[in-house]
Amino acid sequence: MTNTNRTNTDSSADGVTTVAELMSEAGLCMFTTVGRDGHLISRPMALQEAEFDGDLWFFAAHDSRKVADIAANPTVNVSFQSGEGWVSLSGTAAVVENRTKAEELWNTRAATWFEKNPDSREVALIHVAAEGAEYWSTPGSKVSNLMAYAKAKITNERPNIGEHAVVELELPHNSTD
Numbered sequence: 121m122t123n124t125n126r127t128n129t130d131s132s133a134d135g136v137t138t139v140a141e142l143m144s145e146a147g148l149c150m151f152t153t154v155g156r157d158g159h160l161i162s163r164p165m166a167l168q169e170a171e172f173d174g175d176l177w178f179f180a181a182h183d184s185r186k187v188a189d190i191a192a193n194p195t196v197n198v199s200f201q202s203g204e205g206w207v208s209l210s211g212t213a214a215v216v217e218n219r220t221k222a223e224e225l226w227n228t229r230a231a232t233w234f235e236k237n238p239d240s241r242e243v244a245l246i247h248v249a250a251e252g253a254e255y256w257s258t259p260g261s262k263v264s265n266l267m268a269y270a271k272a273k274i275t276n277e278r279p280n281i282g283e284h285a286v287v288e289l290e291l292p293h294n295s296t297d
Contacts, residue, residue, distance in 0.1 A: 135287035139253045140172035145202035152197040153189035168225040176248040179230045205257040211250040253287045
């Protein structure tokens with residue numbers, strides 16, 4: 121059986137651009153923390169900033185479990201799924217006090233979830249400094265992907281449904297912006 125899919129390590133601007141595009145298309149993600157009992161806990165979250173520069177920003181309730189988890193263990197994973205593919209991003213999270221950044225990021229999505237404004241002590245701003253990402257890109261429609269699976273079944277080869285890469289993110293991080 122031949123494998124036409126390639127996995128590569130990519131630290132180029134192209135890899136970072138692909139990660140950024142896939143995340144931007146998704147908007148929503150699964151935000152995973154390590155719970156105080158050592159178990160992984162994932163929950164849906166909305167990404168607050170579309171332009172990816174190595175930093176991800178989220179709002180959360182200050183008294184939420186995710187904020188307590190981050191205080192105990194800042195290691196997180198953020199995963200995205202869009203019509204074009206998937207991204208799994210690992211990084212380090214911190215709850216930051218930056219009212220200027222919170223006001224800059226505040227939008228109607230955030231206002232829907234929080235009765236208070238970004239200046240409220242009830243609203244926490246979470247910063248994730250990305251350390252690495254992995255993506256699976258599936259350009260084309262669902263029909264073309266299904267056809268690739270059907271062809272693979274007939275030819276006894278793995279389907280070629282896109283690109284897979286590990287992206288090393290050595291981007292400058294700034295949690296005080």
